[in-house]
Amino acid sequence: MKVKMKMKTFFRAVSLAAVAAVGLSLLAAAPASAASDGEKPIDMQWSFEGLFGTYDRDALRRGYKVYKEVCAVCHAMEYVRYRNLAEPGGPEFTEGQVRALAAEITVIDGPNSDGEMYERPGEAKDRFPKPYPNREASAAALGAYAPDLSLMNKARFGGADYVYSLLVGYEEAPEGFAVTTGYYNRFFPGHLIAMPNPLSDGQVEYEDGTPNTVEQMAKDVTHFMQWAAEPKLEQRHRMGFQVLIYLIALTGILYFAMRKVWADAH
Numbered sequence: 001m002k003v004k005m006k007m008k009t010f011f012r013a014v015s016l017a018a019v020a021a022v023g024l025s026l027l028a029a030a031p032a033s034a035a036s037d038g039e040k041p042i043d044m045q046w047s048f049e050g051l052f053g054t055y056d057r058d059a060l061r062r063g064y065k066v067y068k069e070v071c072a073v074c075h076a077m078e079y080v081r082y083r084n085l086a087e088p089g090g091p092e093f094t095e096g097q098v099r100a101l102a103a104e105i106t107v108i109d110g111p112n113s114d115g116e117m118y119e120r121p122g123e124a125k126d127r128f129p130k131p132y133p134n135r136e137a138s139a140a141a142l143g144a145y146a147p148d149l150s151l152m153n154k155a156r157f158g159g160a161d162y163v164y165s166l167l168v169g170y171e172e173a174p175e176g177f178a179v180t181t182g183y184y185n186r187f188f189p190g191h192l193i194a195m196p197n198p199l200s201d202g203q204v205e206y207e208d209g210t211p212n213t214v215e216q217m218a219k220d221v222t223h224f225m226q227w228a229a230e231p232k233l234e235q236r237h238r239m240g241f242q243v244l245i246y247l248i249a250l251t252g253i254l255y256f257a258m259r260k261v262w263a264d265a266h
Contacts, residue, residue: 004036039186041161042168044219047162048226054234055227058208060091063224066204066217073138074142074195076130079150080228083124089234090227098124105129106212144194153229160226162187167218 047056064085067077082102085093093101102122107129110117122129131146132138139145156162172182173191179199182192199214206212227233 009137016208027169038045039165039169041158041165041187044161044164044167046160046223048230048233051237053237055089056223057218058210059223061093062206062208062210062217062226063220063222063227064091065206066199067149067224069204070198070217071221072128072131074131074138074146075149076132076146077128077228078130079126082126082128082163084231085095086124087231090231091128091224095124128130142194146195149225149228151229153226160222162216164222166193167199168215174201235238 002240018197044109044204046141047054047059076250082098085091085101086095087174102124105122106119107122107126108117112118131142135145160166170183171186173179175183177191179192182194183195183196184191201213201215204212204217210216230236235263
């Protein structure tokens with residue numbers, strides 16, 4: 001009788017573990033809560049959210065174009081290399097496209113056999129270039145340090161929703177609100193942000209014919225930044241789902257096996 005009670009307790013624990021795994025996976029996929037001193041971010045319902053979330057390849061390619069032509073003027077993405085653009089789960093550019101994109105930049109390399117540094121065209125192995133060599137140079141040129149965007153979507157409360165909302169949140173300050181410095185943004189904590197509005201309608205030309213509105217460009221570049229922050233998201237989702245299936249199947253097998261054992265014992 002004691003053995004039977006122990007086995008029931010064991011199966012209950014295994015079942016609870018499977019349920020807990022589901023809950024943890026869903027929590028991991030959910031964005032962080034918004035900052036308390038800013039307006040609540042817009043809920044965008046991204047394709048990469050949830051247990052089965054995936055990236056939109058077209059949105060990633062368009063988002064890269066927005067980053068390259070707009071954001072890269074001030075912001076770096078030092079943790080991303082050009083070869084990453086061709087990897088599964090990302091924009092999935094062809095190797096030829098990646099080589100062409102990398103060749104557009106100039107890299108200082110070396111030293112050579114003479115002990116001198118030299119310039120060469122960029123290669124797929126190279127990181128995205130930095131617009132400024134360090135924080136101090138960025139702050140001196142812009143009036144404030146422009147942060148690296150590699151992990152921005154994971155570093156801000158509200159995640160992708162907050163980043164998108166910030167990009168579309170520039171507007172005239174309400175009556176009675178004193179803009180002492182910077183620009184008014186309804187989603188930025190305190191509403192005063194040093195960065196001027198980076199986007200305007202028609203600013204980036206989309207080859208696929210997608211309307212290049214501020215909202216669309218903000219959505220696409222935020223999508224791209226999410227991939228930069230979580231390049232293995234799709235792989236992680238697949239692995240998590242496989243683990244859940246395994247746990248559920250194992251629980252079922254053990255349950256019916258023990259029922260058979262106890263049936264034979266009687």
